[in-house]
Amino acid sequence: MSPKKDLTEERKNQILDAAMKTFTEDGFHKTRMSDIAETSGLSKGSLYWYFDSKDSLIIHLLERIFEPEIKDIQTLLTDPRSIDERLETYVERISEDMVKMLKWMPLFYDFVALAFRQESVKNTISKYYQRHMDILTSLIKQGLDRGELHADSELEAAIAIGSMLEGTVILWFYDPDKIDIKRHVKTNLKLLLQGLKTPLNYQTLDQDN
Amino acid sequence: MSPKKDLTEERKNQILDAAMKTFTEDGFHKTRMSDIAETSGLSKGSLYWYFDSKDSLIIHLLERIFEPEIKDIQTLLTDPRSIDERLETYVERISEDMVKMLKWMPLFYDFVALAFRQESVKNTISKYYQRHMDILTSLIKQGLDRGELHADSELEAAIAIGSMLEGTVILWFYDPDKIDIKRHVKTNLKLLLQGLKTPLNYQTLDQDN
Amino acid sequence: MSPKKDLTEERKNQILDAAMKTFTEDGFHKTRMSDIAETSGLSKGSLYWYFDSKDSLIIHLLERIFEPEIKDIQTLLTDPRSIDERLETYVERISEDMVKMLKWMPLFYDFVALAFRQESVKNTISKYYQRHMDILTSLIKQGLDRGELHADSELEAAIAIGSMLEGTVILWFYDPDKIDIKRHVKTNLKLLLQGLKTPLNYQTLDQDN
Amino acid sequence: MSPKKDLTEERKNQILDAAMKTFTEDGFHKTRMSDIAETSGLSKGSLYWYFDSKDSLIIHLLERIFEPEIKDIQTLLTDPRSIDERLETYVERISEDMVKMLKWMPLFYDFVALAFRQESVKNTISKYYQRHMDILTSLIKQGLDRGELHADSELEAAIAIGSMLEGTVILWFYDPDKIDIKRHVKTNLKLLLQGLKTPLNYQTLDQDN
């Protein structure tokens, strides 16, 4: 009677959930399609009904990982507060997302490793990176335009903050016990802002001494 | 000492060279032991005479990758120059090493991905990271002790610089055309030093405004 | 009679048309039921409503291939012309049919190959072969009875002509550019008739010389 | 001590023997590589050490099937006997070979069916066909040149004999009980020779009547 509900999205999610879990636990290469089938509660054949191949799961998972991160952050561009307040909010939100995603790190690094040989993976990752950098760059440009920040270019400043964010996660990976991502990101930003709020000529003077 | 020993070292190097090349080009998982055998000019059987397994090559390669990085840097600890000059030299040398190692990045990220699942790989990577952080931390401690730098702790400052270094490489990976590692590392350090040279109470005051 | 029956026939034909096309183009083994479904414009489920299995399509297709060949030829048995005129007409018609069926050759040979393993396929093919040979044999028997032809038995002569017909198609398969089926069948028949019109004792005499 | 005998040929033969047997019994498509492995007494991996793929076995088997056929027949070209004696010897030898190969017929027809989709299979079959036809054509040309035979062209006559040979095997396939290949080939040749020994103008005259 019921008009046969479309289970496509549900099934795809079942599969992606299972893939995310098994890839994270066992690694992309060690995970077998039959593992994903079993974990998802579907048959091996069904996996291939909804997805083309094991590889194609990568792109879909990457989109899942990154998508939620982008939301909300854009609103900071029209936020009336000062630039450093907004940048603090920015890195706070990013680091919160990062912390939430920490458990998917093994998965993510499998994909980074794959990105070196698979253009499509590389492109997907780069696309999301670019979106973040665009927002960050716009934000900083506002600071420069208003004279709240000083830098040779908005890109250079964005790279400084971006590097710091990404790098903090790497350090966490090297030594999870010593690194508190949220706290260090906050501290690191403070140091960078100190530099970014210093007028350029003063910076140069200071260096020359 | 004995000529036999030398031949053994030579053979091991032949194999590791070949492994490094093929792993980098084709990825760890896609590379077959027969590829390494062929590239090294040895037989498959010989590979197993000198190394236990494909996995065991990983640790040996990691040591090869990191080993050259460490040397010379220690001397900075007794260098008579000011802290910020020495930190500049430090990040300059590190970024030079990084640039040299850029071609091994695919290999390295394969290993990072593996590190999540293989304790021994994780430990090897962490060990080298730790050595760097130790030097960096000592360096900064000198700066704090002499009043040249200001931070809540030497570790916190070291984390800031360390994150920035690692993160710059990540950004290069995301967008190799836009990121010039040596240049951005230098710029980023300048910003951080600005913060690190600002007395703590001034920092706080500044923030409150 | 009932309209339902007609729809059923229509559907079956849709399916058999599609199967014939796809089997011929891609081969029986490479063709998937979903290909046939798609080509026929029906669903996979419907295929199984009208046919039991992929294999069951074979027999139905064989009947389709052979059916048209039989008609009209029987009339030659009561044709008032001389035997060699009628045999000429016979091989002409057969070779015309063969030429028309050339495009189904790949399909047919798939089935011949299957016939070695599937009794039902073998029987279907043999049944149609037998019908042809029966007509040919009857025709020749008339020639022998009337003294127009000479052979140890009508079967032996029929085999000579039958082999020639089948064999010409094989040669066409081996070298399609050089073999013109209709022309060579005609020439070949002429040579055979020369032999069949020669009295037996003359044949023998001739040989002994 | 012994200089490690080269078992390559032996292994290849083991595999080809097993493939020939299983392909013939079960058909190319139904035969699994593991069946061949088991039958050959080797492991599945070894099959791939000696042969690239399941498909590559086809070509090697075809060469096995045809190769022995070619030998010896060439000597007929310089045989001093009359053409019809030599043609009789020719078809006798061919039909003997055919009879010996009858048990491989299922295998051969699998390959013929495959030839429609695989150029390499088609080429291999055609190559061997061509060799036979070349010999047959040369033989007949001698007959024409010496005036022992009469035909519009040596090719036309060769096609007549070739078709007859191939066709007789087909008829045997349709009805193995009734067809005695060696006997019918001999009879059929006799009929054709009758035609080939008749001068062309006589043939035409005869037809016109």
Place this chain on the structure above:
DNA sequence: CATGAATGAGCCTTCATTCAT
């Protein structure tokens, strides 16, 4: 009647590792 999502047995091929020579 019709659909197409779901199933799962099955297959070709790969490749790390071993070991007789």
Place this chain on the structure above:
DNA sequence: GATGAATGAAGGCTCATTCAT
């Protein structure tokens, strides 16, 4: 020490068939 033939477990993917709707 060195070789390379041999192994066999394992895995991604296919596809004929079924059946709930």
